[in-house]
Each structure stands twice: as structure tokens, then as C-alpha cells.
Amino acid sequence: MRAGYVAVIGRANAGKSTLINVMVGEKVAIVSPKPQTTRDRILGVLTKEDYQIVFVDTPGIYKASTALSEMMMKTTETTGRDVDVILFVTDGHKGISEEDIALMSRYQSYGVPMLVAYTKTDIMPEENIPGDIVKIVNGGIESDIFPVSARKGKNIAKLEKALVALLPEGDKIFEQDIISDKSERFMISEIMREKILLKYDKEIPHGIAVVVERFAKRETGNLYDIDLAIVCEKPNHKAILIGKQGQALKEATSFARKDMEKFLDAKVFLSVFVKVKEDWRDKPELIREYGYADLLKELQEQERKKSKK
Numbered sequence: 114m115r116a117g118y119v120a121v122i123g124r125a126n127a128g129k130s131t132l133i134n135v136m137v138g139e140k141v142a143i144v145s146p147k148p149q150t151t152r153d154r155i156l157g158v159l160t161k162e163d164y165q166i167v168f169v170d171t172p173g174i175y176k177a178s179t180a181l182s183e184m185m186m187k188t189t190e191t192t193g194r195d196v197d198v199i200l201f202v203t204d205g206h207k208g209i210s211e212e213d214i215a216l217m218s219r220y221q222s223y224g225v226p227m228l229v230a231y232t233k234t235d236i237m238p239e240e241n242i243p244g245d246i247v248k249i250v251n252g253g254i255e256s257d258i259f260p261v262s263a264r265k266g267k268n269i270a271k272l273e274k275a276l277v278a279l280l281p282e283g284d285k286i287f288e289q290d291i292i293s294d295k296s297e298r299f300m301i302s303e304i305m306r307e308k309i310l311l312k313y314d315k316e317i318p319h320g321i322a323v324v325v326e327r328f329a330k331r332e333t334g335n336l337y338d339i340d341l342a343i344v345c346e347k348p349n350h351k352a353i354l355i356g357k358q359g360q361a362l363k364e365a366t367s368f369a370r371k372d373m374e375k376f377l378d379a380k381v382f383l384s385v386f387v388k389v390k391e392d393w394r395d396k397p398e399l400i401r402e403y404g405y406a407d408l409l410k411e412l413q414e415q416e417r418k419k420s421k422k
């Protein structure tokens with residue numbers, strides 16, 4: 114048996130969460146075309162007869178502008194040092210820049226075995242691939258490079274095999290049927306956030322948190338009552354979220370409810386309201402209250418280590 118942790122690292126929007134969902138075979142992390150979709154570190158677990166891969170999804174690499182985004186960045190950094198393998202994901206469709214190579218070099222220098230997934234090959238000309246691979250190799254990156262498409266499932270099996278070969282021998286880390294370390298409540302709030310990411314312009318979703326106020330299964334009937342609060346930063350954001358006659362929010366809520374029903378395999382009564390908390394993203398106590406306690410813990414751990422040195 115081989116088992117271990119694989120940190121999935123790369124720029125925002127590279128396709129990390131999509132790749133993990135495809136490999137795990139279930140949606141463990143939400144996906145959207147906007148950067149900063151993944152906020153928290155999420156584990157996605159793939160268990161087969163003779164191996165277990167624990168993927169660590171990270172928020173990715175980008176410029177931090179609030180306390181929340183700074184925590185997200187730091188989480189990415191520490192995750193890379195504490196795993197068996199780094200899977201560096203790069204967007205093939207965007208092409209390879211010097212900056213991409215500099216990032217790969219940085220993670221290579223951690224001394225952890227690394228593979229590169231060059232993804233989204235389904236939406237780019239295939240003849241661009243060899244040139245980009247040469248660029249990566251000439252940039253001093255020694256890792257094997259796998260051109261893949263998460264959307265089409267192309268070359269995913271090969272990548273999986275290569276990851277397994279780099280894992281240490283050992284017992285399973287998680288029980289057979291575990292696919293994520295996150296609770297149902299967490300996934301419910303994430304599903305709502307995904308629909309908001311898809312529906313509104315980026316300044317709105319980046320400034321919201323979704324708080325589960327009630328998550329209750331009825332005693333009879335396969336039915337959940339779920340109440341959510343969407344916390345936003347400004348009164349004008351609240352107005353945009355709700356929309357004319359509540360139409361915008363109604364639409365987002367209806368998409369979310371459908372996905373929640375799929376996820377819970379039950380009927381869902383969903384009620385959603387919007388409230389304003391100015392600048393919550395810069396207030397640690399609110400970041401904790403809104404469910405990002407893991408991010409805070411991570412930050413405190415680092416400060417502790419720093420002050421020890």
C-alpha cells in the first residue's frame with residue numbers, strides 16, 4: 114500500500130480544484146472562472162485497493178490585498194513544505210511565462226518530489242504543447258510534465274500513476290469511504306458561494322461569506338431545512354446581490370438549491386438572506402466566525418513558529 118499527501122499548487126484559476134474533483138471522482142471543491150474561488154485548504158481523498166492519495170487543494174498564488182487573502186496565500190506556502198509530493202498545476206491554454214517558471218523553481222527548491230500538470234489542453238492547439246514543455250525544461254525544472262485535460266479526462270490516469278509512484282509505503286491515512294475533510298455544512302455554504310461567483314461580477318463574490326444559520330434534517334421525509342446568511346461588505350453590494358425585486362438572488366438560490374439536493378441526495382428547503390458587515394475580510398474575529406477558522410489557525414501557527422526562531 115502507498116499513501117500520502119499531494120499538495121496541489123499553482124496560480125489562481127489554473128485549474129487545481131477541477132483536477133482534484135476529477136481525480137477524486139466527486140466534487141470536493143467548488144470551481145469558477147474567477148480567481149480566489151478556493152479560500153480554505155481542502156482535502157480530497159482518492160482511495161483505491163493499493164493506494165490512497167490525499168490531495169490538498171490550496172487557494173493558489175496571487176497578490177494579497179486583505180487579511181483574508183493574505184491568510185489564503187500563506188496557507189498555500191506552508192502546505193507545499195509539509196507534504197509527500199507537490200503537484201504544480203499550470204494553465205496550458207494561457208501558455209508558459211517566465212513568471213510561471215520562476216514559481217515552479219521556487220516550489221522545486223522545497224526539496225519535495227514535484228510533478229507538473231499542464232492542463233486545459235482541450236481548449237488550445239495541440240501543437241503549442243511541445244514548445245511550452247521545452248520552455249519548462251530549459252527553465253531548469255526537472256519534474257516530469259503531464260499535459261492533461263481535467264474537463265475531458267485526458268491523461269489523468271497517467272498522472273495518477275506517476276503520483277502514486279512518488280508516495281511513501283504506508284497505511285491508509287483516511288477510512289475507505291472518506292472523500293473530504295470538510296463537513297456537509299461547509300460544502301453547503303461553498304455551493305452557495307459558487308453560484309454567487311458564477312452570477313455576479315468579481316468584486317461582489319470576493320467580498321462575501323456564506324454562513325449556515327440552520328442545517329436541519331427533518332425526522333420524516335428525506336428533507337433538509339437550510340437557512341443561509343450571505344454576508345457582504347457594503348450596502349450597495351447588498352442591493353446588487355438582491356437585484357430588482359429580488360430576482361438576482363432568487364436565481365442564484367435556485368441553482369444552489371438544485372446542487373445541494375444533488376449533494377445531499379435529498380429535498381432541500383432553502384432560505385437565504387443578505388446582511389452587511391463592513392470590512393469583515395480585515396477582521397480576524399469575523400473571519401473565524403464565518404467559518405474560516407482553519408485559515409486563522411494556520412496563520413497563528415506560523416506566527417508562533419516565527420517568534421520561536
Ligand SMILES: Nc1nc2c(ncn2[C@@H]2O[C@H](COP(=O)(O)OP(=O)(O)O)[C@@H](O)[C@H]2O)c(=O)[nH]1
Nearest residue numbers: 126127128129130131144145146233262263264
Ligand atoms: N476547458 C477547460 N477548462 C478548465 C479545465 N480545468 C479547469 N478549467 C476551468 O478553469 C477555471 C478555473 O478552474 P478552478 O479549478 O476553479 O481553478 P483553481 O483556481 O486553480 O482551483 C474554471 O472555469 C474551470 O472550469 C480543463 O481541463 N479544461
Ligand SMILES: [Mg+2]
Nearest residue numbers: 129130150151
Ligand atoms: Mg480552486
